[in-house]
Amino acid sequence: MERRTIEPRDGWQRTVEEQGLIYPLTRYPDGSLRPYWDESAYYAFSLPEVEALEEVVEELHRMCLAAAAHIVDTGRFADLGITDPRLVEAVTEAWRRRAELPSLYGRFDLRYDGTGPAKLLEYNADTPTSLVEAAGPQWFWMEERFPGADQWNSLHERLVDAWRKQAPLLPPGTPLHFAHSAADELGEDLMTVAYLKETAEQAGLDTDWISMEEIGWDPLSGRFVDHHLRFIRSCFKLYPWEWLVTDRFAGHVLDTLDNGGGTGSTLWIEPAWKMLLSNKALLAVLWELHPGHPNLLAAHLDGPRELAATTGYVAKPLLGREGAGVTVHEAGAAPVIRDEPCCYQELAPLPSFDGNRVVLGTWVVDGASAGLGIRESAGLITDEYARFLPHVIV
Numbered sequence: 488m489e490r491r492t493i494e495p496r497d498g499w500q501r502t503v504e505e506q507g508l509i510y511p512l513t514r515y516p517d518g519s520l521r522p523y524w525d526e527s528a529y530y531a532f533s534l535p536e537v538e539a540l541e542e543v544v545e546e547l548h549r550m551c552l553a554a555a556a557h558i559v560d561t562g563r564f565a566d567l568g569i570t571d572p573r574l575v576e577a578v579t580e581a582w583r584r585r586a587e588l589p590s591l592y593g594r595f596d597l598r599y600d601g602t603g604p605a606k607l608l609e610y611n612a613d614t615p616t617s618l619v620e621a622a623g624p625q626w627f628w629m630e631e632r633f634p635g636a637d638q639w640n641s642l643h644e645r646l647v648d649a650w651r652k653q654a655p656l657l658p659p660g661t662p663l664h665f666a667h668s669a670a671d672e673l674g675e676d677l678m679t680v681a682y683l684k685e686t687a688e689q690a691g692l693d694t695d696w697i698s699m700e701e702i703g704w705d706p707l708s709g710r711f712v713d714h715h716l717r718f719i720r721s722c723f724k725l726y727p728w729e730w731l732v733t734d735r736f737a738g739h740v741l742d743t744l745d746n747g748g749g750t751g752s753t754l755w756i757e758p759a760w761k762m763l764l765s766n767k768a769l770l771a772v773l774w775e776l777h778p779g780h781p782n783l784l785a786a787h788l789d790g791p792r793e794l795a796a797t798t799g800y801v802a803k804p805l806l807g808r809e810g811a812g813v814t815v816h817e818a819g820a821a822p823v824i825r826d827e828p829c830c831y832q833e834l835a836p837l838p839s840f841d842g843n844r845v846v847l848g849t850w851v852v853d854g855a856s857a858g859l860g861i862r863e864s865a866g867l868i869t870d871e872y873a874r875f876l877p878h879v880i881v
Contacts (some may be wrong), residue, residue: 488601
């Protein structure tokens with residue numbers, strides 16, 4: 488794994504915008520605009536290195552599924568902050584019927600420096616983003632800058648294949664709706680959903696478009712409807728489950744939830760059982776089940792324990808995106824127990840390449856390793872000011 492500098496292409500911003508990356512720049516607090524898509528450098532990997540990382544990703548995915556089964560079997564929902572009995576029942580039923588429910592993708596964030604084993608930082612299995620830039624623009628960048636090279640990137644093909652494979656699980660005779668929140672001002676959620684809608688159409692699915700705010704409730708039929716007053720029988724939503732089950736219509740969501748049994752009216756993708764994987768408590772459960780595993784970091788739910796004195800730790804809220812609420816605590820400092828439920832994870836500072844802190848976003852589609860997206864940040868926390876850099880296999 489090496490970071491190599493390179494001259495950006497002329498007109499790179501217009502190029503990536505035409506390829507679907509309509510947010511190539513990030514606005515900083517001082518009002519300045521700086522590249523989010525950064526092709527002034529790239530990362531080079533060897534083929535054996537990528538093959539080894541692929542094996543790690545698929546093993547981690549299997550371990551996460553086993554951890555989800557453990558949570559359900561032992562009733563540890565309270566550790567995840569899931570205490571509503573109706574929600575516990577819904578997640579349990581979704582898990583037990585998971586073979587009947589479409590489930591598309593997820594993203595592991597890994598710490599990796601090219602030498603030691605990759606370490607799991609977290610798993611976003613419900614609403615992962617940075618998909619558009621990973622699937623498209625970085626592939627086209629490679630074809631233009633390094634013709635004949637290769638990349639850890641089968642995202643597009645695997646997404647289309649996954650939709651095609653899971654099409655029989657969708658309710659027949661109605662379109663699959665794709666929804667994002669209109670509150671997304673940047674456009675990242677919008678373009679992520681638009682891209683996934685395109686992959687579904689390439690798989691032959693009938694699709695339609697709606698924002699979460701446009702979804703209506705028909706009190707006469709007791710069903711969700713779209714802007715044409717059609718029943719919404721299935722919906723891919725880039726909208727976290729923790730929001731969906733706490734919004735004003737949360738009761739209707741649970742009343743009409745289709746968990747594969749044919750008794751509900753709306754099938755949501757990702758399914759409700761993904762709440763077991765997109766919660767940071769999963770990291771502590773994994774450590775309990777696999778203590779000392781080379782691809783895991785020590786993690787606890789009741790406090791930092793030994794980590795406060797030994798390695799230091801990172802306190803992560805159980806739910807959240809873009810590093811929100813994450814705090815870093817160096818070794819030797821007095822342990823701090825947060826008021827909100829947190830996962831206290833071993834501090835493993837992101838590796839620095841030329842002063843840039845790097846995290847690998849590794850993708851899983853339909854249970855298989857599918858690609859890599861790399862983000863750089865200035866500090867230890869990968870936040871909304873991170874930059875995306877392409878990569879090649881050399």
